[in-house]
Amino acid sequence: MDLEHFVCSLPKAELHVHIEGTLEPEMMFELARRNGVALPWKSVEETRAAYAFTDLQSFLDLYYAGAAALIHERDFFELALAYFERAHADGVVHAELFFDPQTHTARGVAFATVVDGLERACAEAQVRWGISSRLILCFLRHLSEDEGFATLEQALPQLARIHGVGLDSSERGHPPAKFARLFARCRELGLHIVAHAGEEGPPAYIVDALDVLKVERIDHGVRCAEDPALVERLVREQVALTVCPLSNVKLCVFPDLAQHNLKRLLEAGLKVTINSDDPAYFGGYIARNFIDTARALGLSRAQLKRIARNSLEASFVPESLRTPWL
Ligand code: HPA
Ligand code: ZN
Numbered sequence: 001m002d003l004e005h006f007v008c009s010l011p012k013a014e015l016h017v018h019i020e021g022t023l024e025p026e027m028m029f030e031l032a033r034r035n036g037v038a039l040p041w042k043s044v045e046e047t048r049a050a051y052a053f054t055d056l057q058s059f060l061d062l063y064y065a066g067a068a069a070l071i072h073e074r075d076f077f078e079l080a081l082a083y084f085e086r087a088h089a090d091g092v093v094h095a096e097l098f099f100d101p102q103t104h105t106a107r108g109v110a111f112a113t114v115v116d117g118l119e120r121a122c123a124e125a126q127v128r129w130g131i132s133s134r135l136i137l138c139f140l141r142h143l144s145e146d147e148g149f150a151t152l153e154q155a156l157p158q159l160a161r162i163h164g165v166g167l168d169s170s171e172r173g174h175p176p177a178k179f180a181r182l183f184a185r186c187r188e189l190g191l192h193i194v195a196h197a198g199e200e201g202p203p204a205y206i207v208d209a210l211d212v213l214k215v216e217r218i219d220h221g222v223r224c225a226e227d228p229a230l231v232e233r234l235v236r237e238q239v240a241l242t243v244c245p246l247s248n249v250k251l252c253v254f255p256d257l258a259q260h261n262l263k264r265l266l267e268a269g270l271k272v273t274i275n276s277d278d279p280a281y282f283g284g285y286i287a288r289n290f291i292d293t294a295r296a297l298g299l300s301r302a303q304l305k306r307i308a309r310n311s312l313e314a315s316f317v318p319e320s321l322r323t324p325w326l
Contacts, residue, residue, distance in 0.1 A: 020070070079117075081124055119161050243274060244275045245257060246283055
C-alpha cells in the first residue's frame with residue numbers, strides 16, 4: 001500500500017485543530033460576500049499569497065481578520081461541516097475542535113450562535129460519516145483573565161455542549177499562570193483542561209501548564225526538548241503532546257520539516273500525536289501532516305501506527321463510551 005493510502009486508512013483522532021483555522025479563502029470570500037463583510041484582501045489568490053508568516057503573531061493577525069467573515073449560525077455550521085468532510089477523507093474517526101469565542105463575541109456575534117452552528121455540524125458529521133467529536137473552548141491569552149471569566153460566564157448556559165477549555169493566541173509574554181484562577185474554576189466545573197505551551201514559549205510555560213493549570217494534554221509542546229528533566233517527566237506521566245508539524249514550519253518554529261524534533265520526541269518515549277492546527281493557513285490537513293512528516297523524518301509504518309493510536313488513547317472520550325476503533 002502506498003504511504004497516502006496507508007495514512008488515510010489509519011483510524012485517528014484529531015486533537016488540535018482550530019475550527020476558525022479551517023476557513024479556506026474560497027469560503028472566506030463567499031461568507032464575506034453573503035454577510036457584507038469587508039476583507040483586507042481583494043481576491044482568493046491575494047489572500048493565499050499573504051500567507052507567508054514569520055512567527056505566530058504574523059499568522060494570528062491574518063487569522064483574526066479572516067474570522068471576521070463568520071457571523072451567522074449557518075456560517076459556523078458550514079465551516080465545521082467542510083472540515084469534517086476533509087477529516088473523514090483523511091481517516092479521522094474522532095475530532096476535538098478548538099473554537100475561539102472571544103474572536104466572535106468581540107464583533108457582536110452571540111456565544112450561542114457559535115456553539116449552535118458548531119454543534120449542528122458535529123451532529124451531522126456523526127450521522128454522515130460516523131465521526132464523533134467534542135468542542136473545546138479556547139481562551140485568548142493576549143486578553144486578561146477577567147475577560148476570560150466574562151467569557152466563561154457566557155459559556156455557562158452552554159456547558160453541557162462544551163467538553164473542555166484550552167488556551168491559545170500569542171504565547172510569548174502570556175504564561176499559563178496568568179490564568180490560574182480561571183482554569184481552577186473550569187476544573188471545578190468538571191471541564192477537561194488543555195493549553196498551548198512550548199510552541200514559541202519556553203519550556204517553563206509547559207511546566208506551568210502542568211503544575212498551575214493542571215492540563216491533561218499539552219498543545220504543541222515541542223520546546224520541551226530544551227529541558228531534559230521536563231522530557232523525562234512527560235515520558236513518565238505519558239502526557240500527550242498534540243504536535244502540528246506543518247504549522248511549526250509555517251510559523252518558523254523549525255526551519256523545515258527535516259529538522260523537526262517529532263521523531264526524536266517519539267523515540268524518547270513521549271506520547272506524540274500529529275495534528276493540523278490551522279490547515280487552511282498552513283498548507284495541509286491531518287493526512288498531509290502525517291505524510292510530509294513521515295517522508296521528511298523517515299518515520300516507519302509502525303511509528304505512524306503508534307502516533308495514530310496515541311491520538312485515540314489521548315482523546316477525551318471516556319473509556320465506557322469508546323467504540324471499536326479503540
Ligand atoms: N498557536 C496559538 N494560537 C493559535 C494557533 C496556534 O498555532 N492557531 C490558532 N490560534
Ligand atoms: Zn493551535
